[in-house]
Amino acid sequence: xxxxxxxxxxxxxxxxxxxxxxxxxxxxxxxxxxxxxxxxxxxxxxxxxxxxxxxxxxxxxxxxxxxxxxxxxxxxxxxxxxxxxxxxxxxxxxxxxxxxxxxxxxxxxxxxxxxxxxxxxxxxxxxxxxxxxxxxxxxxxxxxxxxxxxxxxxxxxxxxxxxxxxxxxxxxxxxxxxxxxxxxxxxxxxxxxxxxxxxxxxxxxxxxxxxxxxxxxxxxxxxxxxxxxxxxxxxxxxxxxxxxxxxxxxxxxxxxxxxxxxxxxxxxxxxxxxxxxxxxxxxxxxxxxxxxxxxxxxxxxxxxxxxxxxxxxxxxxxxxxxxxxxxxxxxxxxxxxxxxxxxxxxxxxxxxxxxxxxxxxxxxxxxxxxxxxxxxxxxxxxxxxxxxxxxxxxxxxxxxxxxxxxxxxxxxxxxxxxxxxxxxxxxxxxxxxxxxxxxxxxxxxxxxxxxxxxxxxxxxxxxxxxxxxxxxxxxxxxxxxxxxxxxxxxxxxxxxxxxxxxxxxxxxxxxxxxxxxxxxxxxxxxxxxxxxxxxxxxxxxxxxxxxxxxxxxxxxxxxxxxxxxxxxxxxxxxxxxxxxxxxxxxxxxxxxxxxxxxxxxxxxxxxxxxxxxxxxxxxxxxxxxxxxx
Numbered sequence: 001x002x003x004x005x006x007x008x009x010x011x012x013x014x015x016x017x018x019x020x021x022x023x024x025x026x027x028x029x030x031x032x033x034x035x036x037x038x039x040x041x042x043x044x045x046x047x048x049x050x051x052x053x054x055x056x057x058x059x060x061x062x063x064x065x066x067x068x069x070x071x072x073x074x075x076x077x078x079x080x081x082x083x084x085x086x087x088x089x090x091x092x093x094x095x096x097x098x099x100x101x102x103x104x105x106x107x108x109x110x111x112x113x114x115x116x117x118x119x120x121x122x123x124x125x126x127x128x129x130x131x132x133x134x135x136x137x138x139x140x141x142x143x144x145x146x147x148x149x150x151x152x153x154x155x156x157x158x159x160x161x162x163x164x165x166x167x168x169x170x171x172x173x174x175x176x177x178x179x180x181x182x183x184x185x186x187x188x189x190x191x192x193x194x195x196x197x198x199x200x201x202x203x204x205x206x207x208x209x210x211x212x213x214x215x216x217x218x219x220x221x222x223x224x225x226x227x228x229x230x231x232x233x234x235x236x237x238x239x240x241x242x243x244x245x246x247x248x249x250x251x252x253x254x255x256x257x258x259x260x261x262x263x264x265x266x267x268x269x270x271x272x273x274x275x276x277x278x279x280x281x282x283x284x285x286x287x288x289x290x291x292x293x294x295x296x297x298x299x300x301x302x303x304x305x306x307x308x309x310x311x312x313x314x315x316x317x318x319x320x321x322x323x324x325x326x327x328x329x330x331x332x333x334x335x336x337x338x339x340x341x342x343x344x345x346x347x348x349x350x351x352x353x354x355x356x357x358x359x360x361x362x363x364x365x366x367x368x369x370x371x372x373x374x375x376x377x378x379x380x381x382x383x384x385x386x387x388x389x390x391x392x393x394x395x396x397x398x399x400x401x402x403x404x405x406x407x408x409x410x411x412x413x414x415x416x417x418x419x420x421x422x423x424x425x426x427x428x429x430x431x432x433x434x435x436x437x438x439x440x441x442x443x444x445x446x447x448x449x450x451x452x453x454x455x456x457x458x459x460x461x462x463x464x465x466x467x468x469x470x471x472x473x474x475x476x477x478x479x480x481x482x483x484x485x486x487x488x489x490x491x492x493x494x495x496x497x498x499x500x501x502x503x504x505x506x507x508x509x510x511x512x513x514x515x516x517x518x519x520x521x522x523x524x525x526x527x528x529x530x531x532x533x534x535x536x537x538x539x540x541x542x543x544x545x546x547x548x549x550x551x552x553x554x555x556x557x558x559x560x561x562x563x564x565x566x567x568x569x570x571x572x573x574x575x576x577x578x579x580x581x582x583x584x585x586x587x588x589x590x591x592x593x594x595x596x597x598x599x600x601x602x603x604x605x606x607x608x609x610x611x612x613x614x615x616x617x618x619x620x621x622x623x624x625x626x627x628x629x
Contacts, residue, residue, distance in 0.1 A: 002161050003066055003172045010062065010085060011055050014092060018051040018212060019044075021096035025103065025209045032501055033206040042200060043210040049186050050198055050212035056183030058088055063180060066161060067173035074162035081158045086150050090143045092214065097139035099213045101132050105440075107205075107499030108569060110213045112220035113320075116338075120374055126403040130441030130457075195219050196586035202601065204503050223337065223570070223585075232336055232620050234585035235572075236613045240621050246614035250576070251551060252559035262351075262629045264549035264622075268536070271556040272519055274543030277360065277428040279486040280353065281419065282538070283473065284328055285466060286321065286438045289495035290510040292463045297452060300471030301490065301512065308488075308516035309537070309555075314529045315509040315564045315575075316494040321434075322375050323567065324493025327531030329353055329432055330384075331550030332628060334567035335619045342376045343623065347383040351549055351629050353535065354385030357430050360544070363387050363422055364430045367415050369395070369437075370405030381432075390414060400445040404436040407445055408469030411435065416476050423482035435469065438462040438496070459496050474516075487517040487541045491534050500598075503582050503590070504573035507597040509566045517541060525555050528562045528575065549628055565615050574612035581605060581612040589613065 026043065033040055062081055069077040095110070102110045117124050128136065161169070186193035198210040244263060248254070253264055292298060317327045322339030326332045330352045332340060340346040354364035365388035372378035372391040381389060391405075395414060398406040415433050422429045437444050442462040449468050452460035470490060477483045492511035500508055513534045520541060532552025539546055540554035553560040564575040574581045578594045579602075589609035592599035622628045 002164065003063075003169055004176060006066065006158070006161055007059055007063060007176065011059060013089060014055040014058060015048070015051050017089065017092045017096055018047070018054070021099055021213070022047050022209060024100065028100070029103075029205050029209065033201075033203040033209075036201070036203045036206070038201040038203055038206065040201070040203075040206055043206055046198055046200055047210045047212070049193060050195075050210065050215055052183045053186050053193060054212050054215050056180045059180055063173065063176055066158070067169050067176075068166070069162055070166060071163050074159055077162055078158045082151070082154055085154075086147055089150070090147055093143050093146060094139050095213050095217075097135060097142065101135045103208070105497060107208075107497065107505075109208050109211050109216045111216050111569060112223075114217050115221065123370070123374060123404060127440050130403060130443065194586065196584075199584070199587060202503075203501060205501050232617065235336075235583050235616045236589070238610070238613055238617050240617065243614040243618040243621070246611050247551075247618045250561065250563060250574075250611050250614075252553065252557075252561045253551070254559075262549050262627055264551065264628070265547055266549075267545060267547045268540070268554070268557070269545045270540055270543050271554065272541055272543045273545075274519075276485060276543060277362070278517070278542045279419070279423070279428055279482060280357070280430040280489075280538060280542060281415075281433065281486055282328055282353075282431070282489040282491065282535075283433045283470065284324060284435065285470075285490065285492045285512075286435045287459075287494060287496040288438060288463060288466065288492035288512060289497075289508065290512055292460070292496075293512050297460055297464050298467040298512075300467045300474075301514070304470070304474060304490070304514060304516060307522055308514050308520045309522075310524045311513035311529045311534060312524050312526045314491070314511050314513035314531070314534060315506075315566060316492065316511050317509075317531055317565060318567045319494050319498040319509075319569075321493045324531065325375075325377070325380075325432075325434075328489075328491055328493070328535055330628070331532035331535045331548070331552055333530070333532065333551050333565050333615065333619055334572075335623050336567075336570070336616055337620075340623055341380045345626055346623060346628075347379055349626060349629055350380075350384045352381075352384045352386070353430055353539065354381070354387075355629075356385075356539075356546060356548055357428075358385050358387075361428060362430050363427045365390060365418065365432075367411060367418065367431060367433045368392075368405070369407065369411045369435070377434075386432075390418065402437065402443040403441055404439050408435045408437040408466055409445070409448070409472055412469050412473035412476070415473065416480060419477075419482050419486075420480050423480075423485070433473075434493075435466050437469070438466045463496075484518055487515065487520070487538055489534060489538045490514045490516075491531065498568060502592075502599040503584070504566055504568040504571050504580070504599070506566065506573060506575065506580065506594055506599065509564070515541065527555075527560075528564050528577075529555065530564050533560065565612075572612055572616055574608065574615060576608060576611075579605060579608060581608040583609065583612045583616060 065077055199207040317323055318334040322341040323334045326340050364386045366381045366386050367390040370392055372389045395406045395410050398410040400407040442457040444465040449464045491513040495508050498508040530552050532550050536550050536552050537554045562577050566573045571584050580592045580594050583589045591605040593602050
């Protein structure tokens with residue numbers, strides 16, 4: 001009985017930490033679910049289930065130590081158990097504290113993003129120290145107080161129990177192990193409880209409040225390692241032949257045979273044939289959501305809008321830079337799990353515009369103000385057709401160096417210099433420029449812009465500075481000889497913060513996209529477009545017939561469809577016109593109507609829901625079998 005009481009004491013301590021965190025989120029975000037017709041107090045009951053799963057897992061090691069340690073090892077085991085609990089409880093305090101700024105930034109509890117970038121400590125910790133000083137100070141103060149109190153008051157907390165006869169303690173092991181097993185399983189059904197049990201309502205924010213942050217992170221790590229096999233099945237089952245046919249049909253792609261080495265590869269004839277070898281420059285904008293496209297914040301971009309093809313309804317395919325890179329350079333959509341830029345099977349032989357243009361003698365280069373190793377970009381670009389990487393170390397005497405690298409004005413200056421040099425050498429080129437100034441902590445050079453918010457490091461000022469750099473780039477480029485033989489694209493990788501109450505906040509995927517250059521008539525395209533569509537349209541303007549597998553079409557193609565696929569965390573939304581099918585792991589698919597920038601639940605469109613599932617399965621298959629080439 002003493003063993004049971006001791007474990008229950010720590011179970012209660014763990015649950016209390018989680019409960020306080022959930023109450024904080026509940027109060028903070030109450031207005032975002034209080035008006036919905038849902039029993040939001042169920043969040044605490046189902047949340048207790050999620051917390052119990054985690055607490056039960058954390059108590060397994062203490063149970064083994066307490067049940068089987070010989071009495072003559074009591075002092076050593078007491079030290080180990082005290083150290084274990086002080087580390088575990090301190091870590092839980094940190095996780096619950098970290099949940100609040102993470103939720104504020106990403107509109108979800110901590111998930112794979114929470115750990116994904118720890119391999120880049122310089123950038124990550126620089127951002128944390130710049131942006132989250134107060135939350136970090138609060139968290140570490142709480143942890144310091146807890147550690148001091150715990151170590152002072154629990155010097156011999158396990159000694160009495162550990163000195164009781166071993167047989168008596170061992171007898172308690174089996175019933176308590178069964179109890180912890182039931183706690184970990186938290187279900188008497190065929191399947192154990194998992195994160196989908198927290199998703200009981202139609203309000204996404206309430207579901208996030210119900211989840212447990214540590215479980216969410218752990219599940220995300222597991223899912224990202226297992227997506228190619230087990231976890232992908234949680235979306236649903238479909239034969240790969242059916243999935244391929246459905247995706248080809250809804251995209252309007254008549255590719256090679258389904259069993260070929262590149263089933264989406266097809267010949268696309270240019271609508272602007274020319275004998276010239278036009279250059280291609282894509283200026284990928286970090287986190288430039290469409291809501292920032294206003295005369296006050298993006299005056300330079302709006303000037304350029306009147307000179308080229310403007311996409312009024314372009315949407316990103318994901319919420320991270322690696323998704324935007326894959327969409328704009330490879331014409332690929334968001335694969336489940338990690339993006340293809342970071343995954344092992346796409347480091348060589350994966351289609352990009354660089355691999356497409358290489359046989360025509362093009363020199364392809366990636367220009368970035370930071371370190372190209374970030375997000376594995378260097379490896380991915382060099383392994384998939386790019387010839388040259390320009391990164392932070394290649395800038396001599398930059399005008400400004402921020403947390404994420406040299407400023408955007410340094411980037412555009414270097415780009416114009418390098419493009420001019422290649423043009424002078426008679427080499428056709430294709431370049432991807434990637435901005436970085438519009439990234440937390442938003443440190444930008446002073447005196448370049450009239451700040452939107454005076455004296456603040458904020459997204460509005462950072463976007464305006466990025467816009468300033470866009471204007472500076474084109475102002476200089478227009479003076480240079482290479483300009484007249486080049487097609488330019490300005491497009492965002494994703495929005496700054498993708499958040500909202502909907503299961504997939506569609507409006508937050510809206511991004512600006514623009515194509516400029518000789519022969520590009522000024523017009524606005526008002527139908528839906530994806531990042532692969534933008535890439536296909538830019539290649540169309542190069543004036544050559546190309547064979548490629550891009551999962552989109554030039555807007556001048558009769559096969560272009562009014563469609564978008566969007567990934568939000570593990571959720572996928574397939575939008576056809578204003579009808580949206582959403583698939584979520586371990587949940588039934590749903591169909592919505594997109595009205596007034598929100599999703600309204602409507603009757604099931606079974607075929608559209610199957611099409612959405614087909615995309616998830618097909619994209620994973622293309623990556624896993626290395627068929628996107």
